[in-house]
Amino acid sequence: MSDFSLIGLSFPELTAALEATGLEPKPARMRARQLWNWTYVHGAREFAGMSNLAKPFRAEMERRFTLARPEVVTAQTSEDGTRKWLLRAAPGVEFETVFIPEEDRGTLCVSSQVGCTLNCSFCHTGTQRLVRNLTAGEIVGQVMVARDRLNDWADREDGTRRVTNIVMMGMGEPLYNFDNVRDALKIVMDGDGLGLSRRRITLSTSGVVPMMARAGEEIGVNLAVSLHAVTKEVRDEIVPLNRKYGIEELLQACADYPGANNARRITFEYVMLKGVNDSPAEARALVKQVGEKLVAESLAAKSPYKFSFHVLGDPRTVNAFALPGGPIFITEGLLRLLKSEAELAGVLGHEIGHVIARHSSERLAKQQLTQGLLGALVVGSGDYSTAQIGQVVGGIINMSYGRDDELESDALGIRIMAEARYDPRAMIRVMEVLAKASGGSKQPEFFSTHPAPENRAERIKAEIAKRFPSGVPEGLRK
Ligand code: SF4
Numbered sequence: 043m044s045d046f047s048l049i050g051l052s053f054p055e056l057t058a059a060l061e062a063t064g065l066e067p068k069p070a071r072m073r074a075r076q077l078w079n080w081t082y083v084h085g086a087r088e089f090a091g092m093s094n095l096a097k098p099f100r101a102e103m104e105r106r107f108t109l110a111r112p113e114v115v116t117a118q119t120s121e122d123g124t125r126k127w128l129l130r131a132a133p134g135v136e137f138e139t140v141f142i143p144e145e146d147r148g149t150l151c152v153s154s155q156v157g158c159t160l161n162c163s164f165c166h167t168g169t170q171r172l173v174r175n176l177t178a179g180e181i182v183g184q185v186m187v188a189r190d191r192l193n194d195w196a197d198r199e200d201g202t203r204r205v206t207n208i209v210m211m212g213m214g215e216p217l218y219n220f221d222n223v224r225d226a227l228k229i230v231m232d233g234d235g236l237g238l239s240r241r242r243i244t245l246s247t248s249g250v251v252p253m254m255a256r257a258g259e260e261i262g263v264n265l266a267v268s269l270h271a272v273t274k275e276v277r278d279e280i281v282p283l284n285r286k287y288g289i290e291e292l293l294q295a296c297a298d299y300p301g302a303n304n305a306r307r308i309t310f311e312y313v314m315l316k317g318v319n320d321s322p323a324e325a326r327a328l329v330k331q332v333g334e335k336l337v338a339e340s341l342a343a344k345s346p347y348k349f350s351f352h353v354l355g356d357p358r359t360v361n362a363f364a365l366p367g368g369p370i371f372i373t374e375g376l377l378r379l380l381k382s383e384a385e386l387a388g389v390l391g392h393e394i395g396h397v398i399a400r401h402s403s404e405r406l407a408k409q410q411l412t413q414g415l416l417g418a419l420v421v422g423s424g425d426y427s428t429a430q431i432g433q434v435v436g437g438i439i440n441m442s443y444g445r446d447d448e449l450e451s452d453a454l455g456i457r458i459m460a461e462a463r464y465d466p467r468a469m470i471r472v473m474e475v476l477a478k479a480s481g482g483s484k485q486p487e488f489f490s491t492h493p494a495p496e497n498r499a500e501r502i503k504a505e506i507a508k509r510f511p512s513g514v515p516e517g518l519r520k
Pocket residue numbers: 158159160161162165166167168169212213214215248
């Protein structure tokens with residue numbers, strides 16, 4: 043009995059392994075195809091049950107090879123259905139795989155290294171020394187273990203898939219283990235085997251700039267960049283790799299990422315760390331970046347307005363609003379409740395909609411705000427004094443848009459998000475967040491009670507369905 047696992051061999055390597063047992067090239071290729079199908083379509087764990095292979099051949103395979111996956115050390119299931127497996131490849135070589143079920147997908151978070159050489163300040167793995175890179179077999183093995191444990195092979199009664207998406211976001215920096223990650227993902231994407239589309243796979247990097255182009259060319263999956271900060275000083279501290287490959291270089295590599303402008307998507311990850319990157323400067327830079335992206339890539343680009351995006355440093359007020367001509371504001375209080383770039387895009391897209399539809403002009407006229415105050419705000423070059431903001435916010439919070447204005451802005455917001463390739467479903471979550479934040483008291487202006495929140499969420503869903511009649515496509519910015 044051998045302990046040589048065939049899991050993780052490429053198809054040519056598998057064929058070569060069979061030739062090494064004495065088979066001629068042609069029969070070796072045929073047998074390799076059959077083994078490949080048993081292994082990666084049906085999830086076979088031993089050769090004995092491979093009914094279309096001759097018994098002596100199965101016995102020979104049994105003697106020489108195994109189909110072993112990494113050993114499961116512990117398995118945990120949390121209340122929301124998330125499953126976490128601690129796996130062991132060899133003594134002291136332990137790593138985690140996590141499955142996150144959602145309504146319309148199941149995402150498997152896969153590790154690429156045991157430990158890590160980078161020391162991102164928010165990451166537990168960063169505190170562990172690098173033990174070693176995982177092999178292609180150990181990376182593919184994580185997908186096999188998840189499918190075993192979730193009863194997710196082709197023979198599954200209802201024919202549906204549980205693991206629909208993969209993110210290389212577990213332990214380690216995948217681009218520091220490039221060859222094995224590439225080889226493993228090629229097996230995962232093979233249409234005659236595990237068969238996951240490249241559009242459903244995302245590789246997360248802390249910003250290994252020199253490897254990003256190769257990742258695009260040789261693997262071709264979506265990319266997630268752990269940005270976490272938009273100033274050098276802060277990113278140097280949170281993601282120390284930034285000292286080697288700075289933000290400008292990183293953003294250039296993103297712009298150059300092969301296929302970035304069509305099917306392949308790049309997303310940026312951003313965690314808010316209290317007292318580190320949640321300063322007004324950081325928040326401002328993020329809001330500006332997302333707002334400008336929305337304008338540049340949507341119908342707003344053709345409008346005559348001069349959009350600008352600002353954060354009001356008020357952690358207690360949950361609000362966002364637009365002024366005539368383009369200045370858009372979001373409070374720190376609302377910003378902190380948002381969990382993704384797409385949710386922020388939802389808030390800003392909605393406000394851009396108000397500007398385009400000229401709602402704010404009518405509303406401000408109704409409130410008879412003085413031209414002097416408005417002039418000061420619009421002409422001001424970015425930073426607004428607390429007193430000015432106080433007056434305007436005070437005035438605006440006490441106003442609410444009419445039903446039709448809100449619905450029109452929701453629809454425009456969804457269109458703007460879609461055109462800028464943000465997932466418009468994030469807008470539904472924004473509604474939930476704001477409903478919760480209002481806690482039954484006076485609703486924030488952005489979340490006007492007229493129409494009722496549930497109806498508005500329903501209208502948003504209907505608008506999304508209208509825009510995407512055959513379902514929201516994969517790969518939009520989250
Ligand atoms: S690169 Fe990834 S695993 Fe390594 S320390 Fe940073 S976040 Fe953690």
